Amino acid sequence: MPNILFAARSESWDEYETPLNAALDATGLPYTLGTDIAPEQVDYIVYAPNSDVQDFTPFTRLKAVLNLWAGVEDVVGNSTLTVPLARMVDEDGLTQGMVEWVTGHTLRHHLGMDAHIVNPDRAWDTTPPPLSADRPVTILGLGTLGQACAHALTALGFPVSGWSRSAKNLPGITTYAGDDGLHDALRDAQIVILLLPDTAATANVINAGTLAVMAPGAMILNPGRGPLIDDDALLAALDSGQISHATLDVFRTEPLPDDHTYWTHPKVTVTPHIASTTRPETAARVIADNIRRAEDGTPLQHVVDRNAGY
Template identity: 60%
Template sequence: MSVKVLYAGNPAQWPVYDAELSGALADLGITAHLSRDIAATDVDYIVYAPNGPVQDFTPFTRAKAVLGLWAGVEKVVGNPTLTQPYTRMVDDGLTEGMTEWVTGHVLRHHLGMDTYIHRTQPIWNCPAPPLARDRTVGVLGLGALGATAAQALRALNFNVVGWSRTPKQIDGVESFSGEAGLQTVLGCADILVLLLPATAQTKNLLNAVRFAQMPKGAVIINPGRGPLIDDAALLAALDAGQIGHATLDVFRVEPLPDDHPYWAHPNVTVTPHIASDTRPATAARVIAENIRRGEADEPFLHLVDRAVGY
């Protein structure tokens, strides 16, 4: 008997997911009926994205799991109709894309590339930047994305320190947790990368008090979640020179409104939520493996703990 898998992601991506998921399931020897149109009471698994057509999970009484296509879960964990196990997306493509974006922007700020790229007059006889070993990069959030980015930065010889809700052990990265640990990381980070999830505990984590704890002129890089930053406090810190620059990929409201002060601020770089994305080719393998696990009565990969919000 075939497993019935409902695709409830972005309809525009259905053709590519149809091909990739079908191939990944077949590679694992799973006979599956994959469709966008299956009676709710017949669905075994839901491949889901919050921008897809399903918002009410109540009718899916047979579903063994909802398999998310997004790394972020804040748009779904509070849904009271979602009683099935929910997994978030952790896959090689998503992780590699985030690591490339983070390392690219860290190097951009480390090397002072904007000075030369955006020059309005001839520039010469400028001092060379310090070596990476003389620059400290802090990474807030040491999950799958943060840990991999931290290791990549360490491989480039940066001094990397990290902070997370619970203690982590990462080769070459000095890791901290707790309030005292957060102050330690903030106090030494010349460049700070935010890769924390959006939870009640992380909302406005970067506020006026914490910006003041950072080295004067420090750089903020946020490809994590918009609500991590108190926007008004960041703008004030930028205007005062306490924060030298902010490169922001995520925002409370997306798309970022045309009249938002970030667009016009000379020390803010806005990128349109492109730091990383779910790649169907790699995501399909994760989804297929979780379906295999569900059918074999094995634990799902990347199961969300709704008590902590990720």
């Protein structure tokens, strides 16, 4: 009978206890689930990287760590973690939430909604926006979230290009890969969406050089990770007009400091890291299914590549 330790902030246990028990019950496995299990008795850890568990050495019979978050940058380099680490991939919750945020803000910028919502001069500008077919979109990052967003925007008629560290082949989407393909993917893009993981290879992927190859007046959406953007370079591009607006959901420091320029910049929209989040009901089913797979001797899903960092 597996013993499952829930290791996250105490308020998270209140949200997850009932959904996790329901999802585990549905597997038919006998189990013990709790927040206070002796380390040497723990088989699985349902884990948030901001929990008190940072040293995995005492967990001598541990089989796997099941991350509650999509991002693993705060745990993947932990040298005491030697068992498989699975990241959260939840199509019904986290992925769907990201698709909705990205689609909503893409349409907002595409249609020019801000000028209609805030119009103190009562300007009566009847110039229509272009149709989606005339608005090139580039997505940096073609993992689960990037692919889902790419397919959703393609269905709305946007010509979508995507870039990833390794080559991908996605029907209906023009794909680029590697360092050589980054500028090609961004060239003439009018809306750029960042959905890359936070790794040494992706830090400051949006910089003075990559900003310069986008279409003049391009718009940027970042629901991915704060360190993807060189903040000084982005602010300079906003001030020059090369970038007309940036909608940012993630930042190097969170919450975003009160005195940060992004708060008051007229061409920046700040959202408080709400693009998508783990939903307990759907995430619990992902966790329970992975534990069932491990107990059945089936390979875990969504195992992190420690070398790649995601």
